[in-house]
Amino acid sequence: MRAFIRPAVASLAVMILLTGIAYPFAITGIAQVAMPARANGSLIDREGRVIGSALIGQVFTAPGYFHPRPSAAGYDASAAGASNLGPTSAELLASIDDRAEAWRRETGRTEVPQDAVTASASGLDPDISPENARAQLTRVAEARGAPRDEVLRILDAATTRPWLGIFGPAHVNVLEANLALDAAFPGDIE
Template sequence: MLQSLRPAVVMLALFTLLLGLAYPLAVTGVAQIAFPDQAGGSLIRDAGGRVVGSALIGQPFAEARYLHPRPSAAGDGYDASASSGSNLGPLNPDLAERVKTEADALRGEAGGAAIPADAVTTSASGLDPDVSPAYARLQAARVARARGVPVQEVQAVIDANTRGALFGFIGQPRVNVLLTNRALDAKVPSRLLSSAPSSVPAA
């Protein structure tokens, strides 16, 4: 009996050490060396070193002077502990009503332009940090009015923070909301709220 069990116990211990300890440590070490920023969570810090968010995790922005992210169904919105989509089917009346309500609210901002899908639909995670360039451009006029600056200044920051598809063909062009809002605070300070503290500290 012992002779039959010994090989199984030895193999269990060997593969536990190899796959449960050595391999994860090796992958973690390579990641920390080759991609330290991504391995550390792509954290964004202010000038004082305080973490203000992650480039990979969406967060809410409600002020008119900032780009707003796409809607979130994660908990009460952007709750990383409850990451989820709405799980509502395309024919669900609750989804149709919510999309209609949000689209109606955006029509004045759109100025007749088409409303992008990501402006009124949630992502699968509820934590999407990016919006489409079309949705970012749709918000440029509102952001410019709130900051008291020409819309061209806001659009220039959006354009500078627009990233294309990975390797030119993977994914879609995107605008990171947190990074763009920080760039707006740094490059297009609000002339109407110059004395108000920013909720997104500029670098």
């Protein structure tokens, strides 16, 4: 019996050291050297103050900002996750209907982009579709008193295209687009 226990415990100790300590430290070190900004959370700072992450969505409600997609977690990273409501859920349908109605009132448009009324799986998605962003364009430009063409130019610059033209959807990072708006059109927009 002891002949089996000793190698098993030794193997366990070696695997704990390799997978629990050596591997995480090696990967962290490689990430810090190869892509330090991403390894540290893709934090965005202005004037030495961290204001958000390009990887985690945050809520914007003022009319002069692009609004993110809904969050089932209330943009709370500690509560990240989906609503767990299934496709046949009456509660899910009611929340989508409510969001669609609010969207129509806010934008004056009848067509509603899917990501304007559905939460992402994590509840923290920082991106919206270009269609969603363009649908908000008039509201944002009017609230800022900015030329629509200038806001569109900023929006186009903030749009990430599919890699190699085919991999992944085009998307707009809401925080980065809103920061570009603030830089181009400073002032109180509340």
